[in-house]
Amino acid sequence: MLTGPNVILVLKIAVSAVTLLLLLSLLALARGNRRLHGRINIVFFVLTISALLALEVIVRLIDPTIFDYFDVPMQRNLTIHFCFAIPSACLLPLMLYTGLRQHREIHIFLAGMFSALWIGTFISGVFFLSHH
Numbered sequence: 001m002l003t004g005p006n007v008i009l010v011l012k013i014a015v016s017a018v019t020l021l022l023l024l025s026l027l028a029l030a031r032g033n034r035r036l037h038g039r040i041n042i043v044f045f046v047l048t049i050s051a052l053l054a055l056e057v058i059v060r061l062i063d064p065t066i067f068d069y070f071d072v073p074m075q076r077n078l079t080i081h082f083c084f085a086i087p088s089a090c091l092l093p094l095m096l097y098t099g100l101r102q103h104r105e106i107h108i109f110l111a112g113m114f115s116a117l118w119i120g121t122f123i124s125g126v127f128f129l130s131h132h
């Protein structure tokens, strides 16, 4: 059933799953397997952008009132979540581009920012948005 709490729950599971992929890609990198890091992150990119597009379709086209059940503190939590999620989504294509094009310095520089933003996205989304 397409309800607000269900959408939040599915998103929490999706974000946890792709975070696991990101961690695996970093493990591959730490073991010297740059190629595997790249491959895993292409999957990470496609899944994350797909989830984002699906969410946009639900919120903007299918049911714009879906999150109206959020009370004021929860709306504040959502705003905080956006402060991390929107910049990290903007960085994602740059991460992929700089990785594929082997712009090493820029990729590693952006990776620092991306990691901080992703941690914020994960914590604010998984622990501070209610799916009840």
Ligand code: HEM
Pocket: 026, 029, 034, 035, 036, 037, 038, 039, 041, 042, 044, 045, 092, 095, 096, 098, 099, 100, 102, 103, 104, 107, 108, 111, 112, 114, 115
């Ligand atoms: C978050 C922390 C990340 C770190 C510390 C990191 C670090 C690196 C490093 C050191 C390389 C090797 C660069 C070179 O020698 O030219 C690399 C390659 C690459 N990275 Fe990342 N990266 C991160 C995240 C990402 C993300 C989020 C993506 C994609 C969305 C990505 C995609 C790639 C790709 C496609 C390559 C090229 C692999 C290849 O040469 O076959 N990385 N990364």
